[in-house]
Amino acid sequence: MQNQSELNQIKEMVYDQVMEEAGLGYFYKFIMPEEVLVGPGCVRKIGKEAVELGNKALLVTDKGITNLNLHSSTVRSLEKNGVQIHIYDQVQSDPDDKVIMEGVRTARDKNVDFIVAIGGGSSLDAAKAISFMLNNPEPISQYEGADKIENPGLPLIAIATTAGTGSEVSVSTVVTDSKRNKKMVISSKYLVPKIAVVDAELTSGLPASITAATGIDVLVHAVEAYLSKNSITISRALADHSVKYVVENLPLAVGNGENIEARHRMCIASLMAGMAFSNVGLGVCHATAHQLGTTYNIPHGVANAIMLPAVLKFNKLVSKKQLSELAHSLGAKIEGLTEREAAEAAIKEIKYLISDLGLPSSISEIGGSKDDFKSMARDALDDPTLATNPRKADLSDILKIYENAF
Ligand SMILES: [Fe+2]
Incomplete structure (x- = not known):
């Protein structure tokens, strides 16, 4: 039988190993409803x-x-x-x-x-x-x-x-x-x-504008979860499939709210994106969109639609590979493209989708003012969703993202 100090040593070794695996992404927990x-x-x-x-x-x-x-x-x-x-x-x-x-x-x-x-x-x-x-x-x-x-x-x-x-x-x-x-x-x-x-x-009675805004929120959950610095195999699988379902079904659900098949697939997309981001976190898009929503009293999905392209432009520096992987599910033609080109194509497809759905694509379009950027950027820095963004963002980065979204 080991004495107490030997037992403590073993406990420490196991703890170190688990923590190392956690750091490498080998150890994690995944939480879902019962x-x-x-x-x-x-x-x-x-x-x-x-x-x-x-x-x-x-x-x-x-x-x-x-x-x-x-x-x-x-x-x-x-x-x-x-x-x-x-x-x-x-x-x-x-x-x-x-x-x-x-x-x-x-x-x-x-x-x-x-x-x-x-x-x-x-x-x-x-x-x-x-x-x-x-x-x-x-x-x-x-x-x-x-x-x-x-x-x-x-x-x-x-x-x-x-x-x-x-x-x-x-x-x-x-x-x-x-x-x-x-x-x-x-x-x-x-x-x-x-x-x-x-x-x-x-969901079948929802007006087109709410369907579009909430549907883009699903896309943002999926994309941010896919790019999250805590992303894992399970969350990426869920997020990638969610992106594909949104691209295929959101325009159909917005165009005809009674299309129950498209509505059903959007429900599943929402579920999958929710399971993914709930476990691995979101990023700068939600951090900046939360402040935009509060400052200008606009729906959460609309705020996300405005911020997403500018945020992806910022994250592309470290997330080219992930964006290029999502390009296919976003409907981009990627044969023969380099990783950088495929990442650009992914962002382009997202912009097309936002525009096709009739959602605003800039802060100026909703009557926002550059005078609010400083206080919004400060609050965005405190937003907990920022912690899992793949690229580190400081105050000047966030100000630049708001500028780019203007
Ligand atoms: Fe959201």
Whole structure:
């Protein structure tokens, strides 16, 4: 039998080896929801999956969903299986801490066993925050960043009604701090929903402009995950396939919202990109787009569409190989091209797609001003998504990226 100091030595050796493998990218963990339900109409099966979570649930959503009655099949399925539902539909776009804490009070008041979220990124993110704040002390701002949440929240079923955010499978939530008017990115394994649901039927009524903006967000998730400095084989496989699905199906879904096949494939693209970025992170595009969204009050996907080409131009220095690999899935003709040419072709295809979808392609187009660049760049430097960008970016780099996107 070894003595304590020998045991400690062995422990240290194992630790060193694991850390070395982690550094080389050989050791990693991949976090996903326990269950993922996919397919048109699958929301009608949610009740059966939910019964083991309890018999009282808070349904977190927004007025847009309840006015359109988009939550009715979920509610029917849950009630049929004996689950009592209380609806909290106060979520607004870019939810702030006040909306979250009101949801927490309602959940406590109703003594619910679990949370069901239905909606786009705002409703899903709000539900994630409500769920963890039920079991963790205030204020919510102390959890900004990665892995600061100590206790798991209430179980969450996340039902996506846009093919965009990937929030239904991701480890993060974005909450606006009302005091600082700043978006806080909070990430933790405790934020991954227990059950993720993507049902294309729920997305079929979305207007073309929202389909385009949320769809480009999917593309940005996939591209940033592919280029991420933490990228791994599994995430690259998911991201590459997601890019291919977006390029093939987003124009069809925007052109005809009733094309359920295209909608279904966009749902899967969103799911795959969400699984990828949730595990390996994003990059400068999200870091700069978050500030653009807050400053000019434009949708997240639109902000990403504006920033992406300028960000890729910046990242190309270190990501030529990765961009050239994505070129094929982006639909570029790459036979006979050098790596540099294929990378350029990839960026060109992305610009064409953004323009074809009718999304704005510059900050000037949305009425932005260069006077805001300094404060946006400073906030972008603090954005946690910056940490996994493949190229290191300082304040002057970010200012230049905003200039290029102007
Ligand atoms: Fe995003």
